[in-house]
Amino acid sequence: xxxxxxxxxxxxxxxxxxxxxxxxxxxxxxxxxxxxxxxxxxxxxxxxxxxxxxxxxxxxxxxxxxxxxxxxxxxxxxxxxxxxxxxxxxxxxxxxxxxxxxxxxxxxxxxxxxxxxxxxxxxxxxxxxxxxxxxxxxxxxxxxxxxxxxxxxxxxxxxxxxxxxxxxxxxxxxxxxxxxxxxxxxxxxxxxxxxxxxxxxxxxxxxxxxxxxxxxxxxxxxxxxxxxxxxxxxxxxxxxxxxxxxxxxxxxxxxxxxxxxxxxxxxxxxxxxxxxxxxxxxxxxxxxxxxxxxxxxxxxxxxxxx
Ligand code: SF4
Numbered sequence: 134x135x136x137x138x139x140x141x142x143x144x145x146x147x148x149x150x151x152x153x154x155x156x157x158x159x160x161x162x163x164x165x166x167x168x169x170x171x172x173x174x175x176x177x178x179x180x181x182x183x184x185x186x187x188x189x190x191x192x193x194x195x196x197x198x199x200x201x202x203x204x205x206x207x208x209x210x211x212x213x214x215x216x217x218x219x220x221x222x223x224x225x226x227x228x229x230x231x232x233x234x235x236x237x238x239x240x241x242x243x244x245x246x247x248x249x250x251x252x253x254x255x256x257x258x259x260x261x262x263x264x265x266x267x268x269x270x271x272x273x274x275x276x277x278x279x280x281x282x283x284x285x286x287x288x289x290x291x292x293x294x295x296x297x298x299x300x301x302x303x304x305x306x307x308x309x310x311x312x313x314x315x316x317x318x319x320x321x322x323x324x325x326x327x328x329x330x331x332x333x334x335x336x337x338x339x340x341x342x343x344x345x346x347x348x349x350x351x352x353x354x355x356x357x358x359x360x361x362x363x364x365x366x367x368x369x370x371x372x373x374x375x376x377x378x379x380x381x382x383x384x385x386x387x388x389x390x391x392x393x394x395x396x397x398x399x400x401x402x403x404x405x406x407x408x409x410x411x412x413x414x415x416x417x418x419x420x421x422x423x424x425x426x427x428x429x430x431x432x433x434x435x436x437x438x439x
Contacts, residue, residue, distance in 0.1 A: 137161040137289040139271075140227055140236040143189065145177030147306055147318040148242030148274060153187060154313055155273045156240060159294055165189040166230065168223055170198035171351040173325040184317065192226055195348060202327065202336075203344060207259065212333030213340075214325065216251035217259055224264030231269065238269045238284040244306075245275040245299040274298045274306070326355070335359055339366075343405035353382050353403070360420070364406035365413035369420050370398040388414055389437040390421050397425025 141153045143165035157163045165187050167178035175191045182189035201222055205215030220243075227239045243252050250256065257279070261270050268283035276285070276295035285292040298305045310318065326332045335354045339346050342364050356378045357368040370376035376391075376399035383389055388402040388410065400421045404410045414436075422428050 135289065137238070137284055138236045139163050139284075140231050140234075140239050141165050142223055142227060142239065142241040143167050143178050143182065144173075144242075144324065145175075145179070145181035145319065146242065146324070147303070147310060147315075148244055148247075149178075150181050150185065150242070150315060150318055151306055151309055151313075152240055152242035152273045153185065154315070155294075155296065156290070157185075157187070159291060161290065163187050164236070166227055167191045168198075168226070169193050170195045171348050172198070172202070172327045177319045177324050181318065190230075194222070194226060198222065199348060199351065203340060203346075207256075209333075210248075210250045210328070212328050212330045213336045214327040214333070216248065217256050218263075219327075220251060221260045221263040224260060224266055224270065228264055228266050228269070231266075237289055238271050238282065239266055240271045240273055242274060243272045245272075245278050247299075247301055247303075249301075271295075339405075349382055349384060350403075353379070353401070356382075357398075357401075358420075360416070362410075362413035362416050364404070364408070365410045366401075366403045366405065367413055367417045367420065368401045368403070369417075369424060370400070371424075375399075383439050385439050387439045388417070389439065390414070390417050391435050392421060392425045392428045393433040393435045395425050395428045395432050397421065397428060 139156045139161045141163055143149045143153060153163050153165060165182045167175045167189060169175045169191060178189060201218050202215055205218040207217035210216050224239060231239050243257060246253060271282045271284060272279060274296050275298055277297035278299055281292060284290045339350060353368060356375045357370050360367040368379055370379050379399050379401050383401055386404060390400045398421055400417045402410055402413045402417045418434055
């Protein structure tokens with residue numbers, strides 16, 4: 134019988150590892166596909182693919198994903214995670230690759246009911262419809278609870294050997310991992326910044342005040358303490374490495390502030406309106422002095438207007 138050629142959406146988390154392994158154990162030729170964006174990287178996928186010894190392809194879809202994060206048709210989860218639309222976008226890309234490169238189907242590690250917003254029956258259907266994968270999307274871990282797919286109907290994949298896992302408990306997945314000797318895997322959804330409530334708040338504030346933000350603005354959200362003064366953002370470095378990152382991200386129009394002759398934070402003021410930033414600069418000076426423990430009342434500031 135022809136060997137099935139499977140393109141598996143692969144984050145490197147336990148579910149995607151199990152989905153890939155389940156198909157491999159059926160004799161399928163498995164190619165892992167991972168994505169990276171401003172909010173998650175390919176680190177876990179690279180490690181897991183190496184551990185499993187399966188080929189991995191990484192697609193950088195940062196700009197397209199950023200556009201989606203700004204305006205997700207199906208909204209956000211608990212933080213700023215537009216999981217339904219994010220999954221649909223990944224699957225659309227997977228479909229293009231499947232068609233171009235002759236894969237028989239696309240598979241994911243999705244589990245029915247595991248995540249309340251993005252993995253309930255309705256969301257799985259929405260994602261399938263929006264990706265236009267129709268019968269070519271196989272969820273091996275929950276397949277027996279879902280309608281048969283084309284590779285199952287064609288006999289490329291044996292439905293009997295697929296699973297019927299559902300719900301939020303990960304007990305079955307962990308048992309399976311134990312049986313198959315899979316020991317090293319990251320915690321669920323640990324790799325996506327959009328699920329982090331603190332980061333989510335920062336991102337939503339920025340979205341409200343300046344929806345035209347770009348990748349540089351997102352990178353800035355990842356470092357330092359953040360404050361707003363009207364429509365100006367103030368970012369205060371908490372350690373030397375953050376100071377360096379902030380300096381590296383500074384762009385035309387930003388103001389950088391630090392204490393002269395005194396170790397402490399580098400503070401950046403970025404104006405997101407056409408008004409002036411005098412008030413924000415004064416506030417930024419206060420923070421800079423406050424967090425420079427050794428700065429006396431007469432210490433001077435170094436101000437660099439980009
Ligand atoms: S957790 Fe992050 S990477 Fe995963 S689907 Fe949701 S938004 Fe996308």
